[in-house]
Amino acid sequence: MSTFDSKHAAGLHRHIHSHLPSDAALRVKALESLAVEKGLIAPETIDAWVEAYSDHIGPMRGAKVVARSWVDPAFRARLLENATEAIKEFGFEGNATGHLKAVENTATAHNMVVCTLCSCYPFSILGMSPAWYKSAAYRARAVREPRAVLAEFGVDLPEDVALRVWDSTAELRYLVLPQRPAGTEGWDEDRLAAIVTRNSMIGTERVLATGGT
Amino acid sequence: MDGIHDLGGKQGFGPVPVAEGDAPFAQDWERRMWALSREGICPTMTLDWFRHGVELMVPGDYLTFSYFQKWATNFLMLMVDAGQITLQDLERGYLLEPAKPARAKAVEEILEQVRRACTDFSVPEDAPPRFAIGAAVRTLRQIDHPHTRLPAYARGVQGRVIGHHGAHLLPDDGAHGRHVGQHLYTVAFTAPDLWGAAANPRDDVTLDLWESYLVPA
Numbered sequence: 001m002s003t004f005d006s007k008h009a010a011g012l013h014r015h016i017h018s019h020l021p022s023d024a025a026l027r028v029k030a031l032e033s034l035a036v037e038k039g040l041i042a043p044e045t046i047d048a049w050v051e052a053y054s055d056h057i058g059p060m061r062g063a064k065v066v067a068r069s070w071v072d073p074a075f076r077a078r079l080l081e082n083a084t085e086a087i088k089e090f091g092f093e094g095n096a097t098g099h100l101k102a103v104e105n106t107a108t109a110h111n112m113v114v115c116t117l118c119s120c121y122p123f124s125i126l127g128m129s130p131a132w133y134k135s136a137a138y139r140a141r142a143v144r145e146p147r148a149v150l151a152e153f154g155v156d157l158p159e160d161v162a163l164r165v166w167d168s169t170a171e172l173r174y175l176v177l178p179q180r181p182a183g184t185e186g187w188d189e190d191r192l193a194a195i196v197t198r199n200s201m202i203g204t205e206r207v208l209a210t211g212g213t
Numbered sequence: 214m215d216g217i218h219d220l221g222g223k224q225g226f227g228p229v230p231v232a233e234g235d236a237p238f239a240q241d242w243e244r245r246m247w248a249l250s251r252e253g254i255c256p257t258m259t260l261d262w263f264r265h266g267v268e269l270m271v272p273g274d275y276l277t278f279s280y281f282q283k284w285a286t287n288f289l290m291l292m293v294d295a296g297q298i299t300l301q302d303l304e305r306g307y308l309l310e311p312a313k314p315a316r317a318k319a320v321e322e323i324l325e326q327v328r329r330a331c332t333d334f335s336v337p338e339d340a341p342p343r344f345a346i347g348a349a350v351r352t353l354r355q356i357d358h359p360h361t362r363l364p365a366y367a368r369g370v371q372g373r374v375i376g377h378h379g380a381h382l383l384p385d386d387g388a389h390g391r392h393v394g395q396h397l398y399t400v401a402f403t404a405p406d407l408w409g410a411a412a413n414p415r416d417d418v419t420l421d422l423w424e425s426y427l428v429p430a
Contacts, residue, residue, distance in 0.1 A: 046252075
């Protein structure tokens with residue numbers, strides 16, 4: 001049974017810090033060995049999870065949701081009203097999307113998502129988060145100087161476009177709906193989904209490229 | 214707690230590692246750590262006891278370890294804390310008496326498990342919400358609690374309620390194994406209110422905050 005005792009936990013951390021090699025691969029290997037020997041997980045199950053999040057779950061899911069929101073106004077309305085329910089139409093519900101909110105970019109508004117306290121992320125529709133999202137620099141700076149952060153991603157946000165940064169402090173997760181780019185009239189959902197990038201759904205990209213598709 | 218994890222607004226970190234940090238899984242051990250974390254290897258923990266455990270890491274390690282290196286370290290701590298393994302097991306690296314192996318799962322079963330993991334943290338609450346949409350509120354200046362989701366940069370600041378989500382489990386209690394519901398709001402703070410007059414007045418930051426973090430402005 002977990003003790004839920006902060007001082008006890010901090011003491012254990014200090015012990016681990018002093019007595020165990022800090023190498024990341026070694027620590028994961030130790031954890032895997034002990035968990036397998038405890039009968040908590042089978043090595044094959046670990047492989048299956050890796051396959052699930054490598055081949056089946058990733059930003060291509062979010063891209064399909066965004067593409068449909070561009071071509072189907074009724075779906076877009078459902079998505080903005082209750083994204084948790086709307087993504088069930090694709091079977092994309094799951095880890096960390098039990099309370100999901102979609103936020104839309106417009107000509108005069110841009111949205112960007114961060115988790116300053118840890119690195120909360122809507123895993124079941126965007127897959128694993130990129131390393132930059134979990135970096136101290138992004139977590140520290142996204143709320144304080146988001147326009148400077150956007151510039152580092154190559155986004156020059158006009159002064160008169162309002163920027164809203166969503167700091168995911170609770171169990172709500174956010175999906176940014178980028179604007180549909182010009183020149184994509186008549187495209188079907190699959191073709192549209194192919195131009196939706198992961199960063200655009202976090203809000204660190206604004207104008208989607210249509211070339212070469 | 215006012216720990217090293219509370220990074221919002223801290224200065225001195227330099228550029229965001231945009232290009233070099235693009236791959237979700239740079240290393241194989243990162244994939245395996247993610248997989249381990251999904252299978253409930255510490256069944257008695259709560260989400261916020263996990264988060265609080267990360268916050269309680271040695272501060273220097275917190276800043277220098279990569280994300281999944283922190284998770285691995287924290288799970289080792291959590292399993293010792295819960296009495297599943299001992300510090301001696303940890304230093305030895307294996308168990309003297311292994312348990313019966315777990316059943317292997319195939320990817321189809323995992324994908325179904327992912328769908329079933331779609332849980333939210335809302336709970337029934339009879340008490341009416343204290344704040345209405347549009348209400349002016351101020352966040353607490355002081356938080357004297359081991360675990361909170363009110364970051365330091367947004368304390369003692371006036372904001373406006375833009376969303377109400379019913380009652381959700383309060384992390385401050387969840388970190389200690391207690392399941393207590395409380396009204397949850399989305400509150401918007403203008404950039405100048407957070408960062409001073411030089412900030413763009415069109416910009417704002419929203420946080421999802423529980424009722425006990427807020428007072429009427």
